[in-house]
Amino acid sequence: MPLRLNSKDEGFDAQFSALLSMKREVSADVEAAVRAIVDDVKTRGDEALIEATARFDRLTLTPQTLKVARDEIDAALAGTDPEVRAALELAHQRIRDHHQRQKPEDERYIDPIGVELGSRWTAVESVGLYVPGGLASYPSSVLMNAVPARVAGVERIAMVVPSPDGRLNPLVLAAAALCGIDEIYRIGGAQAIAALAHGTETIPPVAKIVGPGNAYVAAAKRQVFGTVGIDMIAGPSEVLVVADGENDPDWLAADLLAQAEHDAAAQSILITDDAVLADAVEGAVERQLALLPRRDVAGASWRDFGAIILVGSLDEVPALADRIAAEHLELAVADPEALFARIRNAGAVFLGRHTPEVIGDYVGGTNHVLPTARSARFSSGLSVLDFVKRTSILKLGPAQLRALGPAAIALARAEGLDAHGRSVGVRINL
């Protein structure tokens, strides 16, 4: 049974706060183990990488077989079911089209006193893309991470994907092929992150690493941060569905379960102002659960972290939604635009009854890598901006330096930085 809350209840504030601070992830203490692996790969390169892969993935590699051969990638694409291939191509094209609008523009201008200022954006030179193995090895995630990098102009994308016992999801290779990625290594875990960050004899280091992974991968990314850039550390997925009474309970139940089936730690929350709908959705979830192949996972998520919140009016929604700051926000209400205008914190919004969140997972065009665990309060989903960086520009002539110099000198002196003052003063005889 999911949590049932009613905003009219006396204890609601405390219950809602408890819901927000619920710990959904067991933070395994893998720091020390990961540090040993990362240090070993940093020091011994390929040798350590190959040993770790033998140990963790039960796969014996050589420097020659670390990299997936071009033939294998081509074969994976050629062997893809035509319907799935067409779907991947549609997704690829729509993601590319949308992200092309995110490219930031350079700017140069001259201010009233003649100082030239500006910003120039350039692509990160090289990016490592981590793709999980096993159950969570999703071709859609390859597209969502690789396409923005390509659009940004990243020249080199090195992909890593573990193949436990030698098994590699061919759809992941097919998705990589669609993105023009041909540098793929069959490695994973902390050892793969270490190889990307520090380089080995076979794998040149990259400047930034993106992509989801398990606790070991996340810990390794945190440890190499600074040596390379990293994207966000993603937590379990979540959806907040806001619905008025005019909804089909089966549709909403299906949306809640789509989130829940990701992970037993995923979280699905429904807020509605209609008590009858609330009950109907709860019933529909139970009925649909029984039909799902992943009912164990989805059921655990719904039971442990699911919630249905009944409010007196949808006017109460913005305050609650902003505190939840959901990764995915579905607004299945009569006027979704009006409600969205009043909500500030959400990774992605899905407007109206005909926009299930799943469309955004695959073929909407927007990115499905989004801030989890309330971090939409301060961060954004993956975009082209994650693969570019900005250089700020200043250009003064002698007249501008004379105009601004005295103020700079005054501030330098006030801060006790005499050499700063001299650097300006020596040029304008002050």
Place this chain on the structure above:
Amino acid sequence: MPLRLNSKDEGFDAQFSALLSMKREVSADVEAAVRAIVDDVKTRGDEALIEATARFDRLTLTPQTLKVARDEIDAALAGTDPEVRAALELAHQRIRDHHQRQKPEDERYIDPIGVELGSRWTAVESVGLYVPGGLASYPSSVLMNAVPARVAGVERIAMVVPSPDGRLNPLVLAAAALCGIDEIYRIGGAQAIAALAHGTETIPPVAKIVGPGNAYVAAAKRQVFGTVGIDMIAGPSEVLVVADGENDPDWLAADLLAQAEHDAAAQSILITDDAVLADAVEGAVERQLALLPRRDVAGASWRDFGAIILVGSLDEVPALADRIAAEHLELAVADPEALFARIRNAGAVFLGRHTPEVIGDYVGGTNHVLPTARSARFSSGLSVLDFVKRTSILKLGPAQLRALGPAAIALARAEGLDAHGRSVGVRINL
């Protein structure tokens, strides 16, 4: 004596690589101590915060005196030397004017099949601004951190600044006053970061924390990352000056020393194609050093981490500069624009002989919070973008869902996510 390298020497590549991998920071192991402080403040709130402040800053506070009184802020501004106040106001205005151009624009559009897509930017609700105490308590840093937040539309800025033995730099209060900040707490260290992240009885929590600090502050920021957003973890400052033979050695020496005086771990590098200039700059640095109040700091930096690199031609500069990926890049050459066009990695560029980096520290208008330690390869200086976040938008009607739905279902099935497929299928009878 700084390191002297010549790109013609046989061992140059190895020497240059060694220069890049030089460890300038002693990474003090403060993790455990910081974790104890953060946990204590999280659990016991004000009481723990006040105890830690008594212990580390030798200052006895109460919940009532944690916050700096409005009177004290007003008095600091009123008491500021008029020349310094005018300089602060000029800096404030120029930083504001420049950053106002960085506000990202919302976008909504409808694609050829009628799907509505978009991005909406909103300000982070509340930001904590850390300002160091003691020697590195700079009013310019208050402006550089607070102004972009204000321009972004952040409603609440809570500033923390330690006042060891009760001493507080009035210029820091004056700069805060210029930015309209009146929520200032006289706390610092890991305990201040913990208070901002988790909140106490007196201090409401914030959504994001920015600003530089010592090893304890940096470790605390890493630890609370996730609960709140953080900015980059800044390392020691650095400058790369690229100069042809047509420069005044005294000007360049002053620029190298302006960087060096920040910190014994700061790094100043000169690259030139003129051996005579190289010698002249080295001599000028020695002469100017003797005149500097902070000669101990600047001398240690120059001796331990300074470098002069002689190249055969300025054509060699882009490859070297991209590997250095300097926080500050000065191009004191005849055609700085042409050289800049060939360099990719730099936090900020200063074009031409009349643009000393110090102008960017104070009154240029660009931000002085910039990526250090080679991180300009993958990250950017502080900007308005650090104080906003993006919600991606999708909106489909029944026709669009019928058009895209089958592809989404195909991908969901291929990924083994049946509930995903059902969420679409239930709406279009598939």
